[in-house]
Amino acid sequence: GAVVSQHPSWVICKSGTSVKIECRSLDFQATTMFWYRQFPKQSLMLMATSNEGSKATYEQGVEKDKFLINHASLTLSTLTVTSAHPEDSSFYICSARGAAGDAQETQYFGPGTRLLVL
Amino acid sequence: EDKVVQSPLSLVVHEGDTVTLNCSYEVTNFRSLLWYKQEKKAPTFLFMLTSSGIEKKSGRLSSILDKKELSSILNITATQTGDSAIYLCALFGGGSNYKLTFGKGTLLTVNP
Numbered sequence: 001g002a003v004v005s006q007h008p009s010w011v012i013c014k015s016g017t018s019v020k021i022e023c024r025s026l027d028f029q030a031t032t033m034f035w036y037r038q039f040p041k042q043s044l045m046l047m048a049t050s051n052e053g054s055k056a057t058y059e060q061g062v063e064k065d066k067f068l069i070n071h072a073s074l075t076l077s078t079l080t081v082t083s084a085h086p087e088d089s090s091f092y093i094c095s096a097r098g099a100a101g102d103a104q105e106t107q108y109f110g111p112g113t114r115l116l117v118l
Numbered sequence: 119e120d121k122v123v124q125s126p127l128s129l130v131v132h133e134g135d136t137v138t139l140n141c142s143y144e145v146t147n148f149r150s151l152l153w154y155k156q157e158k159k160a161p162t163f164l165f166m167l168t169s170s171g172i173e174k175k176s177g178r179l180s181s182i183l184d185k186k187e188l189s190s191i192l193n194i195t196a197t198q199t200g201d202s203a204i205y206l207c208a209l210f211g212g213g214s215n216y217k218l219t220f221g222k223g224t225l226l227t228v229n230p
Contacts, residue, residue, distance in 0.1 A: 006160075032216055043222055044161070044206075093160040097216075106152065107210070107218055112160040 002028045004096045006110035013084055014118055021079045021113045023094030029074035030096035034107070035067070038091045050077055084117040091115075120145045120211045124221035131197055132229050139192040139224045141207030151190050152218070153181055154206040161206055164192070197228045 003026040011019050023033060032051050036044040048064075050056035050071035058064045066088075068080040077096075081088055091114050097107040121144040131137055143151065150168045154161035165174045167183035167190060174181050178197075183190045194201055204223040211219065 034217070044220055046217060049216060091160075095218075106150075106163060106166045107208075108163055109154070109160040 002026075002096075002098070002106070002108045004030075004094065004108045004110040006094055006113055008113060009111060010114050010116075012116045012118065015085050016083055019081045019084055019115060021081075021092055021094070021115075023077045023079070023096065023110050025075045025096040025098075025108075028096075028098050030077075030098060031074065032097045033071055033077040034095040034097070035069060035077075035079050036093045036095065038093060038112075044093065047079075081115065084115070086117045089115055089117045120209055120219040122207055122209050122219050122221035124205075124207050124224050126224060127222060128225045128227075130227045130229065133198060135197050135228075136193065136195045137197060137226060139194075139205050139207075139226070140189065141191070141221055142187075142189040143207075143209050143219075144188065145209055145211050145219075147211050148185065149210045151183055152208045152210065153190070153192050154208065156204045156206055156223070157202075164205075194226075197226075199228050199230055202226055202228045 005024045007022045035047045038044050047062045048056040048058045048069050050069050052071050052074050056069035071077040091112050093112040094110040095107050123142050125140045150166050152166050153164040165181045170185035178195045181192045204225050206223045207221040208218040
């Protein structure tokens with residue numbers, strides 16, 4: 001299957017700092033990328049959907065000014081957690097999907113980034 | 119609103135057993151149904167099903183879709199402890215809704 005990478009895999013930071021997480025589709029062009037958040041023993045929660053070159057669509061309750069998403073190219077999306085606080089500590093997972101009709105229409109997940117805000 | 123229901127929520131078996139996990143759905147515009155396995159990290163892709171009645175197989179895992187019954191099953195034969203994980207069923211409704219709708223998952227525990 002297609003490969004989605006995420007970097008970094010672990011982040012520990014101080015409260016008030018901003019953290020950037022990168023998501024790359026390595027062997028296909030991701031027309032749509034998704035950012036999820038997962039708390040321990042809970043389901044994946046979709047935060048936002050982004051299409052290359054356009055603004056992200058945020059799910060209800062997700063602050064767009066706090067979670068900045070940039071989908072600058074067909075292989076790269078970034079999530080920046082601005083002014084992180086301890087309650088932002090979570091497992092952040094990106095996911096990428098190719099164009100409709102492609103084999104890559106399947107949605108593949110990156111390995112996730114664990115964020116711990118002290 | 120699209121809906122995905124998985125059963126059972128939790129299952130404990132012994133190594134060597136065969137298990138069947140169920141997924142039923144409600145959808146306005148069906149595009150595909152996907153199965154994922156999640157261990158301690160992010161979900162890994164298992165199968166994507168779009169056509170009814172065609173079994174997809176990968177080693178000891180197989181899956182089939184029944185569009186008439188609005189359901190899918192995931193079978194694992196000769197289970198191993200490494201199969202212990204949460205198995206997620208997800209629906210891609212297509213149309214203007216490009217989001218996957220996930221079920222709550224089935225937690226499978228395979229004991230030696």
